Amino acid sequence: MGGDTGSAVTMKTLAERLGVSVTTISNAYSKPDRLSADLREQILAEAKAIGYCGPSAAGRALRSGRTDVCGFLFGGQIAEAFADPYTVAFLAGLSETVERFGASVLLLRAPADGEESEAQLLQRAAIDAIVTCSASSDHPGTEVLAARGVRVVGAQDSESGDWVTINDTKAGRLVGKHLARLGHRRIVVVVPGDTPDDGVAELPADGSACSRFAAERIRGLREKLPDASFTVVSAGWRPKQAGRLAAAHALDQQDRPTAIVAISDALALGVLDAARERGLVPGRDISIVGFDDIPDAGFVGLTTVRQPITDKGRLAGRLAMDPDYPQRRITLPIELVVRSSTGPAPRM
C-alpha cells in the first residue's frame, strides 16, 4: 500500500523472472493454444504473484489497432439522455452485447456546433466503433471518425454506413390511422426541443424544425389524418418535464385538442401528468399517444407504438463489434399497442 511506482511490471519483467520470452507471455494471454497448459498456468500464477494484471491496454491498442471500446454518442446533456427510459433500454442492450465481445462502452456527448474542445474529445477518442442514438444520428463528427477507420453504427437509415432503425413514417401512420378511426381532428404533437423564454415553443406543423425521426413520425401521422389540424410544440429536453409543460400549454388553450401525440413515451408520461392534474381522464376526455413502448407505458396504460428497444441496442452492438456480421442495415418491426389512454374523440 502507499503510492508505489505503479505499473513498472510488464511482460518483460514476467519473462525474465520465469526465464521465458515475452512472446510466450503474450501468448499465454492472447493465444492460449500456442503454449503448453502447464507453462501457461505457471505464467498466470507468477503474474498474480508479482501483481501483473494482463497486457496493458495502451500497448495492445497501439500495436493491434484495437481498443476494445465502443463509443456511445448521445445528444443533449447526460442527465437528459439518461432520464429517458428509451436511451437506458437501448444502452442496456448495447452494453450487454459489447461486453460479450470483451469490450466496454465509452460515453461520448455529441458536441453542439462551436464546442471545439468537446469536438476534439470525440475525434480523438480511443474507440473501435461508435453507436449513435436517434437524437444524435446525423452528427457531423461521425464522418471524421468513419474516415479514421472507426465503425459507425447509426440509429437512422442513411445512404452510407451501417444502421439499425425502425420505419418512423410507418410508426406515425399507425398512430394516425388509430386516431382517425377514433374521430380525432384537433391534434397537438409534442416533441423535444429548445425552449425560448416562456418555456413552450410552437414549431412548424410539418415537423421541419424537428430532428429527422420526429419529422418522419409527424409525416406519417399527417398522412393518415389529412383533414385534421396540427400544432407542434416543444418545451425542453428533459422528457417528463417537457411533456408536462407542453401539454399544460395545449390543454389550457380555448380550443383544447382532442388528442395529444407525444413523439416519445417519455414525453407522454409528462403529458399524462398534465392531463390528470386538470382532472381529465385519458382515453375519455383526451387521447394521449406515445412512441417506443418503454416499460412504464404498460404500467400507466399508454397507447403507443412498440419497438424492440433493447434488441435494437443489442443489434447496434453487434454491428459495432463484429465487422463480419452479414446484415449491416436493419429495420426492426413495430406494432401499435392500444391501451386505455386513447378513445373516441369527445364532442365539444
Place this chain on the structure above:
Amino acid sequence: MGGDTGSAVTMKTLAERLGVSVTTISNAYSKPDRLSADLREQILAEAKAIGYCGPSAAGRALRSGRTDVCGFLFGGQIAEAFADPYTVAFLAGLSETVERFGASVLLLRAPADGEESEAQLLQRAAIDAIVTCSASSDHPGTEVLAARGVRVVGAQDSESGDWVTINDTKAGRLVGKHLARLGHRRIVVVVPGDTPDDGVAELPADGSACSRFAAERIRGLREKLPDASFTVVSAGWRPKQAGRLAAAHALDQQDRPTAIVAISDALALGVLDAARERGLVPGRDISIVGFDDIPDAGFVGLTTVRQPITDKGRLAGRLAMDPDYPQRRITLPIELVVRSSTGPAPRM
C-alpha cells in the same frame, strides 16, 4: 467515402509534408507555446487538409501513461443502474467534471464473483481513474486497479483511498428521530437485494445482509427507534418494481406496518405506488420515507433525506481527474426534508 486504409496519416506524414520534425507537430497539439503561432496555424491547416485529426489516443496513452478516460464502476445490470435516478444524477455530475478535464467516462460493470472474463475487462481497462458508486464501493477489483496506479475514488469512507460520501448513519438517525416523534413503532425497511423464488425476501433486521450504506442507514434508524419492531425486506434490484413488490408484501400482512422506510427514493416511489393501489393515503394511513431526494421525490411529496447527489458526482470527478486537489476525503452535508408522505402513526 469508401473504406480507405484509414489512419495511415500520422504525425510523421504531416511532418514530412511540411518539412518540419514530428516533435514540432506534437508540440503544435500538446504545447502550443513551444512554437510560433504562424507555424502552428500552418500545421493545423495542413492537418485539416489531409485529414489528420490529432494525436492518436493509443500512441499518447502508451507514451504518456494517460488515457483521458475515467471509469465509472456500477453494480448490478446496466438497466437497473440507470433506472435509478440517483445513479443518473451522480453520473451527470461526474461526467460534467470529467469532460471539463478533457476526458470521457467509461462504463464498467462490477463483475460478480466468478465472472472471470468480465473481471479481466475491469482490470485491463485503459483508465486513469475509476469512480465507484455506492452499490459497488467495496469491490475487490478496485484494489488491483489501485496497485496498477489507477486513482480510485470511492463513494464510501474507508481506511485507504479517496472518497466522497455522506454520513449514512446520521441519515438513518434523521429518519429515525422523525418517525419516533410521530409515534411509529412498527416499521418495514425496504432494501435492494437478490430475490429467491416468490419475489420477496426477508433479511436480518440488523441490516447485516445489506450493502454497507444500507446497513448504516438502518443502524442510525434503529438507534433512534429503540423499542420499535423492524422488518427488512428486499424484492430485487430494479428499484421501482422492487419497492412496489416489497411494499405490497408488507401491506398485505395481518399486522401492517405504520411506516415504510425505503433505503432509496427510487425504491420509495414503488412503495408509494403499492400504497396507493391499496387505497392508502401516504402521510395519513401509512408513512413512507426515502433517502437521497431525487427530483421526483419533491413531485410526489416524499419525505426524504436530501443529499447533494450531482455535487457528489462532480466532486468524485474532481478527485478522479485532479490528483492535486487538496481535500481527498469528503463528507457532504445531508438534511431531512419533510413532505406529505409522513404523518402521525395511525391508531390501529
Place this chain on the structure above:
DNA sequence: TTGTAGGCGTTATCAT
C-alpha cells in the same frame, strides 16, 4: 513449442 527483431504513434529529454 518457444525465441528474436522490429515497429505501431507518440512524447520526454536533450541537443541545437
Place this chain on the structure above:
DNA sequence: ATGATAACGCCTACAA
C-alpha cells in the same frame, strides 16, 4: 524556436 533520438508495452511475423 526547432530537431534528433530513445523509449513506452505490446504483437506479428519469422526463425529455431
